[in-house]
Amino acid sequence: MRRWLERLEGRFTLAAAAAGIVPLLLVSAVSWYGLSHSYLSLAGSRIESEASRLQGSLDGRLETLVGVLGQTLDAPGDEVWALRYAAARLPEVVELQVRDDAEVLATWSRFEVAPQPLEPLARPGEREVWGPVWRDDWGEPQLTLGLARASGRFLEAQLRAPVLWDALVELHDPTLHAFLIDSEGRILASSDRLEVLRGARAPDAVGQARTRGIFGYQHLGVQKLAVVRNVNRLNGRLVVEAPVGTLLAPLHRSLLVLFASLLLAMMVSFWPGWRLARSVTRPLDELARGAGELERGSLEAPLAETGPPEARSAVQAFNRMAAELERNRAELKGYAQHLEERVSERTEALRLALERALEADRAKTRFLASVSHELRTPLANIKGFASTLLATDVAWKPEEASEFLRIIEREADRMHRLVNDLLDLARGERGEFAVHKRPYPLRRLLRRLYPRLTRMTAGRALKVIQPDGEICLCLDPERIGNVLVNLVENATKYAPIGTTIELNITQAEDGVHFVVYDEGPGVSPGLEDKVFEPFYRADEGETPGTGLGLAIARAIVSAHGGKIGLNRRGGRTAVWFTLPKGGCDDA
Amino acid sequence: MRRLVWLLLPLLLAACRPSAPPREVRVVVSGPGRLARAEAFVERLEDYGLVGVQARICDAGGDRGRLRECAKGSPAIFVTVGGVETRTVMEAGGQVPVVYVGLAASLDWGYVERLSRPGGRTSGVDNNYAELSGKRLQMLKLALPEVDRVLVLYQPGVVPTPRGLDSLKRAAALLDIELDYFPVVSGADIEGLPSELPGNDAAFLMPSFVLENNLERVVEIVSEAGLPLVGLDAAQVHAGAFLAYGASGAAMGRQAARMARQVLGGYPISEMPVERPQRVELAVNQAAAKRLGLRVDRRLLDLADEVVW
Numbered sequence: 001m002r003r004w005l006e007r008l009e010g011r012f013t014l015a016a017a018a019a020g021i022v023p024l025l026l027v028s029a030v031s032w033y034g035l036s037h038s039y040l041s042l043a044g045s046r047i048e049s050e051a052s053r054l055q056g057s058l059d060g061r062l063e064t065l066v067g068v069l070g071q072t073l074d075a076p077g078d079e080v081w082a083l084r085y086a087a088a089r090l091p092e093v094v095e096l097q098v099r100d101d102a103e104v105l106a107t108w109s110r111f112e113v114a115p116q117p118l119e120p121l122a123r124p125g126e127r128e129v130w131g132p133v134w135r136d137d138w139g140e141p142q143l144t145l146g147l148a149r150a151s152g153r154f155l156e157a158q159l160r161a162p163v164l165w166d167a168l169v170e171l172h173d174p175t176l177h178a179f180l181i182d183s184e185g186r187i188l189a190s191s192d193r194l195e196v197l198r199g200a201r202a203p204d205a206v207g208q209a210r211t212r213g214i215f216g217y218q219h220l221g222v223q224k225l226a227v228v229r230n231v232n233r234l235n236g237r238l239v240v241e242a243p244v245g246t247l248l249a250p251l252h253r254s255l256l257v258l259f260a261s262l263l264l265a266m267m268v269s270f271w272p273g274w275r276l277a278r279s280v281t282r283p284l285d286e287l288a289r290g291a292g293e294l295e296r297g298s299l300e301a302p303l304a305e306t307g308p309p310e311a312r313s314a315v316q317a318f319n320r321m322a323a324e325l326e327r328n329r330a331e332l333k334g335y336a337q338h339l340e341e342r343v344s345e346r347t348e349a350l351r352l353a354l355e356r357a358l359e360a361d362r363a364k365t366r367f368l369a370s371v372s373h374e375l376r377t378p379l380a381n382i383k384g385f386a387s388t389l390l391a392t393d394v395a396w397k398p399e400e401a402s403e404f405l406r407i408i409e410r411e412a413d414r415m416h417r418l419v420n421d422l423l424d425l426a427r428g429e430r431g432e433f434a435v436h437k438r439p440y441p442l443r444r445l446l447r448r449l450y451p452r453l454t455r456m457t458a459g460r461a462l463k464v465i466q467p468d469g470e471i472c473l474c475l476d477p478e479r480i481g482n483v484l485v486n487l488v489e490n491a492t493k494y495a496p497i498g499t500t501i502e503l504n505i506t507q508a509e510d511g512v513h514f515v516v517y518d519e520g521p522g523v524s525p526g527l528e529d530k531v532f533e534p535f536y537r538a539d540e541g542e543t544p545g546t547g548l549g550l551a552i553a554r555a556i557v558s559a560h561g562g563k564i565g566l567n568r569r570g571g572r573t574a575v576w577f578t579l580p581k582g583g584c585d586d587a
Numbered sequence: 588m589r590r591l592v593w594l595l596l597p598l599l600l601a602a603c604r605p606s607a608p609p610r611e612v613r614v615v616v617s618g619p620g621r622l623a624r625a626e627a628f629v630e631r632l633e634d635y636g637l638v639g640v641q642a643r644i645c646d647a648g649g650d651r652g653r654l655r656e657c658a659k660g661s662p663a664i665f666v667t668v669g670g671v672e673t674r675t676v677m678e679a680g681g682q683v684p685v686v687y688v689g690l691a692a693s694l695d696w697g698y699v700e701r702l703s704r705p706g707g708r709t710s711g712v713d714n715n716y717a718e719l720s721g722k723r724l725q726m727l728k729l730a731l732p733e734v735d736r737v738l739v740l741y742q743p744g745v746v747p748t749p750r751g752l753d754s755l756k757r758a759a760a761l762l763d764i765e766l767d768y769f770p771v772v773s774g775a776d777i778e779g780l781p782s783e784l785p786g787n788d789a790a791f792l793m794p795s796f797v798l799e800n801n802l803e804r805v806v807e808i809v810s811e812a813g814l815p816l817v818g819l820d821a822a823q824v825h826a827g828a829f830l831a832y833g834a835s836g837a838a839m840g841r842q843a844a845r846m847a848r849q850v851l852g853g854y855p856i857s858e859m860p861v862e863r864p865q866r867v868e869l870a871v872n873q874a875a876a877k878r879l880g881l882r883v884d885r886r887l888l889d890l891a892d893e894v895v896w
Contacts, residue, residue, distance in 0.1 A: 081886055088890045091866050110867055113721045113758040138863050139703040166865060194849060197703060197860035 020266055028259050035251055043247040044214040044225055046173060051227040051240040054171075054178055061164065062233045065090060066128055066147070073098060073147050073155040079106035092163040094142065097156050105153075122146030122154035130234055133161070133182055139197040141188045143234070162196050165189025175247065178240045180231065181207065188236065206239050216244070283311035287318055298326055370535040370547055374418050378411035385411075421548045425534055428555025435476040435559045439584040442471040442505065442512070449481050453488045453503070460492060460518075461500040467507050474583025479556045486549040487516040487575050494520030494573070502572075507581070511562065515569075515576040522573035528566045553577070609641040610663035612847060615676055618649035618800030621668040623822045624688045627840030628666055628847070635848050642666075649774075649800045655679070664847055667711075668840075670746055671796040673698065677709065684856040687711030688843040689836060691747035691794040692718075693861050702861045710859040711846060712839045716794040716819055717751035719833055719867065721758025726832045726869060727789060727817050728762045730887045736765045737817075738787040740780070740805065742795035743770045751793050766791075774801045777808065784812040791817045792828070802826050813879055821870035821893055829875045834864030841865075868892040 072086040109115035131144035179190035205217035226241035495518035535547035564577035645657035658679035700706035806827035818828030
């Protein structure tokens, strides 16, 4: 029901309809009560009037009956024909007889040719006696009447009670029901002959009711209005009654038609009312829905602008507000997202800086450790051999002393180279690396370096591939020579014995490419650039060296405007560098 | 909106619903002799103004085949205007209530268990014709005291005949009248009537649909023989009979209309007592008496409810 009401969307209309129905019901109830009361009063008057008329009619009929039979009794002459005349005038007569104290003088029956004499009923001194009621084979109640005369003649009559009634009853109002009851409440005659023939009894309420005015009673669940009149001659009662429902039926029909008309009018008017209410409530529902969507996040689509102008204005204002909120929210979201990105970037930068700082710190530590180590070893040798030479308790032979001194000298040279390398590295990092470039033929450079390179690659083959023709480069031959020596020396360290170390020189558009190939294990992927950092040792010091060679090589190549790198090519490790062409023409 | 339509739809359907066909009250009549009862019944029933009830007379016009056709179907009520009509309808079967208008000797037909409670599907107004046969003979004797010999026209095999003849015989013995009998089975038998009339002082009709439906011919033959004819009711007196003492067919029709209304209102017919005629009337055809040269006792004329001059 509630769902149904909600679907109706016309709650205002329903409220209005309810507000209309309540007074309608009240007015109907009051009208029904008042009109019913008045109607029943009128009906009561009608019943009383009919009862009075019927009572008069019945009394008159009984008077006529008694009068005609009395005249018959008093008539002189042939009693049989007198009885026949009386019977002809009185259709309710079944049988008549005239008698005296001694014998039955005459009889006449409406149905029998030779009827049996009736039981004596009339008594001397009583002009009119009504005897017991009995029923014949057909179920009809038979009244018995006895008349007596002072002359000693008596008349007995048997009368059909229903016929007596039918002679009387012509009810003006077919809604009324009239019946005659005897002193015991049995129905002798009625406007409904069935209840007479069935021997029905009147309700006790009727038998005991007072004979003045109208009264109500209930019988078999039916409320009735009734009027009772005494019929003294028969010691009976005349009852005229009608069911209240039947009496009020015309009024009910009218009120029902009126109420149905009003209800129909309300239903008909409900439609435009419902449409009007819906045109107002639907925008309100839309606004509520939109507000809900805004509360949950964002409005999926602008609200439909329907309904009367005021409702449309409200929806339009809501849509504008929602659009403005949506814009602000988008901006805020963008700003927050940008801020996050920036924070993320900065955080990453800081992280990298920190890593670099830590790496630098670690490099410095490694550097110091390496420098200390590199310096301590030759220093220890120098100190050891110097102390040995200076020992006073040993007389060294001259050749032994010379050997010791050569070792001292070699170690000193080693220290000297290390210090020079360190100085070169420091200058390279500061960008103050001193290169003295001059036009120099490449072939000459290689020719000068070749014996040294060959010595260095002891146990490995050295293969030098160079382009045909002379190539002149503007370079510092000492430094570039150091680079080549450094690279071949480095390759020698890692290349297995018996393999070939190849120096490949090619000329390209952007310059001259120097590549030193070896068949060593190379470096792990991602560490190709690390090997050019000072003191970085890919094998963590398993091979001899200071870890400065490649770093110095990079500084030298950079000082010449070239590039240097390491990668794997065709299963071999390739350390390469490039030098720009040209410069010879200017010399 | 759809809901509203569904709510209004039953109302619209109820408004558009075709009204129920009227309930038929079929009055079955064997022939013209009993048409007056049927017309009185219909007239009174229509006076009641019952809504949705339509009375229709099905007149067989003396044809037994058509009479059986009239007894077919299922109207709300069959109304029969005599014994042959009642028997035809009852033999047709079914459960339709039957209200008869003027059936002689109700108990003898076997359709009614008791007069106060029929118990079956038929009830109505018993015309008392059988019981009143003796009384009619008495009225004839009062009108024409010189009547000593009467020819009784009767239909053998008709249910009320034994009861009526018994009543008649007892009355004849009391009234010192000699009875002669002329059985009629079909309309053709009536043509043998002229040879039977001589030697009688009057002709006497017993309840019979053959005689009633051929009354005109019977009246003609009896009149030609110069004899008075004693009929059943005032309608036969109007048709040429000299005297009748019996229930008015029209009155019985009105009486039965009241009963039919109660049956239509739902009263069970098995509980509805059989009724006696409201009035028993004496009718005398003084014109016929004059034509026949009869001197009617003046006192009887004073008794008569109706005198045809």
